[in-house]
Amino acid sequence: MIVAYQLPVPSTNQPLRQDRQTVESTFNFLLTRRVCPGNISESYSMKKLLLAAAISALCATAFAQGKDLKVAIDATYEPFTFKTADGKPTGFDVDIANAICEQIKRKCVFVEQAWDGMIPGLMAKKYDVIISSMSITEERLKQVDFTDKYYNTPSKIVLKKDVKFDGVASIKGKKIGVLKASTQEKYALGELKTKGVEVVSYDAQDQVYLDIKAGRLDGTVADILEVGGGFLGKPGGEAYELKGDELYIPKYFGTGAGVALRKGQGDLKKEINAAIKAIRTNGKYKAINDKYFKFDVYGK
Amino acid sequence: MTSNTQSYLLVILQGSLLTVGVSLGALVVSIILGLLGAAAKLSGRPVLVAIGTFYTTIIRGIPDLVLMLLVFYGGTIGINTLLEKLGSEATIDIEPFAAGVITIGFIYGAYMTETFRGAILSIPKGQMEAAWAFGMSRLQTFFRITLPQMVRYALPGFTNNWLVLIKATALVSLIGLQEMTYLAKQASAATRSPFVFFLFTGALFLVYTSISLYVLKKVNARYSLGTKRGTL
Numbered sequence: 001m002i003v004a005y006q007l008p009v010p011s012t013n014q015p016l017r018q019d020r021q022t023v024e025s026t027f028n029f030l031l032t033r034r035v036c037p038g039n040i041s042e043s044y045s046m047k048k049l050l051l052a053a054a055i056s057a058l059c060a061t062a063f064a065q066g067k068d069l070k071v072a073i074d075a076t077y078e079p080f081t082f083k084t085a086d087g088k089p090t091g092f093d094v095d096i097a098n099a100i101c102e103q104i105k106r107k108c109v110f111v112e113q114a115w116d117g118m119i120p121g122l123m124a125k126k127y128d129v130i131i132s133s134m135s136i137t138e139e140r141l142k143q144v145d146f147t148d149k150y151y152n153t154p155s156k157i158v159l160k161k162d163v164k165f166d167g168v169a170s171i172k173g174k175k176i177g178v179l180k181a182s183t184q185e186k187y188a189l190g191e192l193k194t195k196g197v198e199v200v201s202y203d204a205q206d207q208v209y210l211d212i213k214a215g216r217l218d219g220t221v222a223d224i225l226e227v228g229g230g231f232l233g234k235p236g237g238e239a240y241e242l243k244g245d246e247l248y249i250p251k252y253f254g255t256g257a258g259v260a261l262r263k264g265q266g267d268l269k270k271e272i273n274a275a276i277k278a279i280r281t282n283g284k285y286k287a288i289n290d291k292y293f294k295f296d297v298y299g300k
Numbered sequence: 301m302t303s304n305t306q307s308y309l310l311v312i313l314q315g316s317l318l319t320v321g322v323s324l325g326a327l328v329v330s331i332i333l334g335l336l337g338a339a340a341k342l343s344g345r346p347v348l349v350a351i352g353t354f355y356t357t358i359i360r361g362i363p364d365l366v367l368m369l370l371v372f373y374g375g376t377i378g379i380n381t382l383l384e385k386l387g388s389e390a391t392i393d394i395e396p397f398a399a400g401v402i403t404i405g406f407i408y409g410a411y412m413t414e415t416f417r418g419a420i421l422s423i424p425k426g427q428m429e430a431a432w433a434f435g436m437s438r439l440q441t442f443f444r445i446t447l448p449q450m451v452r453y454a455l456p457g458f459t460n461n462w463l464v465l466i467k468a469t470a471l472v473s474l475i476g477l478q479e480m481t482y483l484a485k486q487a488s489a490a491t492r493s494p495f496v497f498f499l500f501t502g503a504l505f506l507v508y509t510s511i512s513l514y515v516l517k518k519v520n521a522r523y524s525l526g527t528k529r530g531t532l
Contacts, residue, residue, distance in 0.1 A: 041368055071506035076489035083486045085307035114473040114482060126476065127390040206494070230492065 067107040070098050070127035074115045077227070080133045092297070095288040096150055096279075097131040100259070103275035119143055120192050122262055129268070130260035134184060139253040144262045147272045152256025152299030154246035155184050158227050159219035165243040172196040174218040177208035184221040187252035192221070205230065212240070222248070225293070248300060256299060308487035309500055313482040316504045322400045322479065323466045323508075330465065334412025338456050341417050343441040352413065357408035371403045371477045379468025386431055400472040404465060411461045418453035420446060463509055480504060 014136070073093060074085045083092040089110045101108035111127045122130055122144060136146045159165060168191060178185040181203040188199045200217065202208045205226065211217045213236045220227065224242060231237040241281060247253060259272050279285045280298070289297055305475035340352035359367065372394070379392050423446060448522040473482030484501040 077487050078489050078492065082490040084490070085304045087311055087313070111476065112478060113476055116365075117369065117373065117474040117476070120373035120377075121476065124373045125380050126376070126393060236491075 067106050068109045069101055069104075069129065070111050071101075071110050072111050072113045072118060072121060072127040072130045073097075073132045074118065075112055076115070077133055079225075092151070092288065092292045093131050093133055095291070099279045099284045099288060100131075100272055100275045103278050104271045115126075119260070124259060128261065128265075129272070133257045134260050135254045136256060137183070137257045140260070144260045145269060146258035146260055147269050148276055149256030149258050150276050150297075151297040152224055152248070153297050154248050154299065155187065155221055155223050155226050155253060156227070156242040156246060157219060157221050157244050158231070158240055159243050160239055161241050163218070163243070167244075168192060168195045168197070171218075174198065175200060175216070177202055177211055177217040177220050179203075179205045179208065179222075183253045184223070187247060187249065188221050190252060196290065204222070219243075225297070243249075305493075305496060306345065307489065308497065310478050310484045312487060312497060312500060313504070315460025315478055315483040315503075317468070317506075319381050319469045319479045319504075320508060322397065322404065322469045322472055325397075325401035326404035326408060326469070327462060328410045329401060330408035330461070333405065333418045337409060337413030337422060338416035341413065342420060350451060355503065356413050357412045359407055360414075362428050364404075364407055364471055364495065365474070367407055368403050371406065382497065390527070396472075396476040399475055400469070400477050403475070404468055404472065408461055408465045408468070411464075412458070415457035415461060416450065418457065419450040419452075422453040423449045448523065455516060455520050455523070459513070462512060462516070466509060466512070488498075501513055514530065526531055 011196075022167060068210060073081045073089055075081045075089050075091075075093070077093075079091055081089065081093045086091050089112070094110065097108050097110075109120075112124070113121050115132075118130055118132070118134070121127060130144075131150075134140070134146075136149060140146070157165070157171075157176075159171065163171070163174075171192075175198045176188060177200050178188045180203055185199075185201055188197075193199045200211075202211070205220075205222065208217065208220045208222075209231045212220065212231075215263070215285075219240065220231075222231075224246070227242070232240060259276075261269055261272075285298070286296075334515055337352050337355055340348040341356075343349065362370075374396055376392065383390060383392065427445050427449065428441055431445045436444065469479055470481040473485075480501050484497040487497045491497075
């Protein structure tokens, strides 16, 4: 993975220059001509022509920063980002993105991207921002920049209803399943394992639920929304409930989900932060929130 | 089955055409690279042999997923950074379909190289020598003598490569292509009934691989004319 990569600060917005007099380098030339095939038919030296051909082969669209805001989503996270049967992206994240775009007067264009390639795609400038329930964490902040959070749902411990829960120490010896590489795993390893709770990591949260149902686990730590929709409200989950306090500890859980952007996109970050504040106050946020949830997901 | 489920299944079915497209495109790229690679490795010229060996060693030794990230994102980031250094505001966006075809083709070209190399080595040297003795050029020898005979030797390995290649297309969602596995993931996330969609996707893969196996069997029969099946 690209860990230590840092993009240089881009220069200020310049409009595309179409005249060839102002062009210094071949590269610059190609780009100011908007390098797509069909634009490079004029006669130039062979070398330049070859280079042009090479680049145009690579490129589908070379574009300058326009009015569209390209927003990356991974539509596999219902109810935050998912696709309806007719293929339209929808969900809380999508609605919030549209509200933000409306606020900053740009048009949202959604780009679908599998989760594993989310941050590399942002680095590669496939899109401008990620609005896909991405939690703000220390590790991610090393590579990308985040706006303020736009929601923060807490996690909770889930156990059988008849288990008496009175602080972490009271569940010593119990077996808890968590999602690998998740914020909940970090919490479980940091707070539960140290107190004698057995922690088992799984590749997917579904597998945790399957193993709870199979009796191999006593419970899990999960986002209350995720566990509510994915387990507690489903057949087999009736005997379980949320236990203890809402877990907000930033050390483990970060500070919520934010809009991710490349480092150096300071102006855009400011605009989006202002937009989030604006929709919080003008009621748009609440309208979207109430469409999907029974409580305010903005969190503490 | 609800109509909702049906429309998701339809979307996946359409996505499977993309899978087939990417697979076939990548197959063509990998065959070309494979022939070039095999030719390079068997050429006996140190530089070509070194390039061929470097290619197959690197590609076959690194997981597909990592390579895809490196080739696709590494490439784009590199180009865009270069452009920025040159003071340009524009960014280059590689078209995902082409990127998928080229990346997978590039990876499986390495496997094809080894398959073809082995196949060529299986042909008795006397065949080529006889062709040269008749005054055929190297290219003529290749197309008239080597190629028709190597097909038979290459087919088992080729079939394996092809089957793995089809399944490897499930990775291209990483670079922004919505092939059927990714669509199945989306559908199962939206409906929270994963098995329906993943079973369907699995079945589609099975259909495509079964068709390929049938076709390749016919090809094998065609190129095995005049040979006797040995049994122990």
